[in-house]
Amino acid sequence: MGAAIRGLLVALMVLTPALYLPVSTLNGTEIVVFLAILAFILTFSEYNSAFPSFIEFRDAPPVNRLRFVGLTSMVTFLTLICKDMYSPTELTNLFYAMGLAVANVADFPYSPVRLVVLVLPNDASVALIELVRICASIAYVAAxxxxxxxFYAVKMRGWPTGNGAFNVWTNLPLFDPTKGVDVVTRLQRDGRLNISIGILLPFLIPAMIKLLSSFVMPISLANPQTLIWTLSAWAFLPASMIMRGMATLRIAALIVDKRRAYTTSETTQTA
Known part of the structure; x- marks a missing residue:
């Protein structure tokens, strides 16, 4: 039942923009429904199986719960803001006003939000520029x-010690502790690398898109659904990588503490 509920929630998140916004392509509805069914099957099969496949930290809440809530918040907020451009209501007006207030704070020179706005073509309308600025600000702040x-869960609540023993196999299925150098060194290296890349990605992605726009056709953000998923991915992927880096560094620190306690115990028994 828990796996089915998780799958339904993920499928509903995928369907949210299509339920509120117009579909621009002929087969757009069928594609969105297919993606929602695929998301349900993948999530259900992962959480219903005793053997892990690719989803990390499935038995170490609240990592994936925070990821899901963060991505769902981005998609929902951006959907309501974009809906205000087509059929405004009091609710959409409220979210648009909130987004405008956030954009006035988050959009400053050399910020990731400003870099996203600069990716737009020179002939972009004023309304599209303002919409992208607001949506990018909301997505970045949500991340x-x-x-x-x-960070609060790790530093203040002591994650993951409150959830019992941490199983590396089920929570890090793609990590092989028997391969390479010492497991602590690998975890620390992976954690620092993930955090560094996560911090740089919001700046690098717009720059790379701007550079590649001279060679390939850039993604058009005029389509509201494309705008929502593009900006959600731009903000969520770096946030997910930073969270993974924080988690692996925390696991490495716990292993070091465990080793130190074991060494102290052995020394005491010998003495």
Whole structure:
């Protein structure tokens, strides 16, 4: 039942933009429904199986819960803001006003939000520029809040010690502790690398898109659904990588503490 509920929630998140916004392509509805069914099957099969496949930290809440809430918040907020451009209501007006207030704070020179706005073509309309600025600000702030929430769980709540023993096999299925150098060194290296890349990605992705726009056709953000998923991915992927880096560093620190306690115990018994 828990796996089915998780799958339904993920499928509903995928369907949210299509339920509220117009579909621009002929087969757009069928594609969205197919993606929602695929998301349900993947999530259900992962959480219903005793053997892990690729989803990390499935038995170490609240990592994946925070990821899901963060991505769902981005998609929902951006959907309501974009809906205000087509059929405004009091609710969409409220979210648009909130987004405008956030954009006035997050959009400053050399910020990731400003870099996203600069990716737009020179002939982009004023309305599209303002919409992209607001949506990018909301997505970026939601990502920062997600990271801060996990930081609170690690530093203040002592994650993952409150959930019992941490099983490396089920929570890090793609990590082989028997391969390479010492497991602590590998975890620390992977954690620092993930955090560094996560911090740089919001700046690098717009720059790379701007450079590649001279060679390939850039993604058009005029389509509201494309805008929502593009900016959600731009903000969520770095946030997810930073959270993974924080988690692996925390696991490495716990292993070091465990080794130190074992060494102290052995020394005491010998003495």
């Amino acid at each position: 920062l809040v997600t990271i801060a929430s996990f």
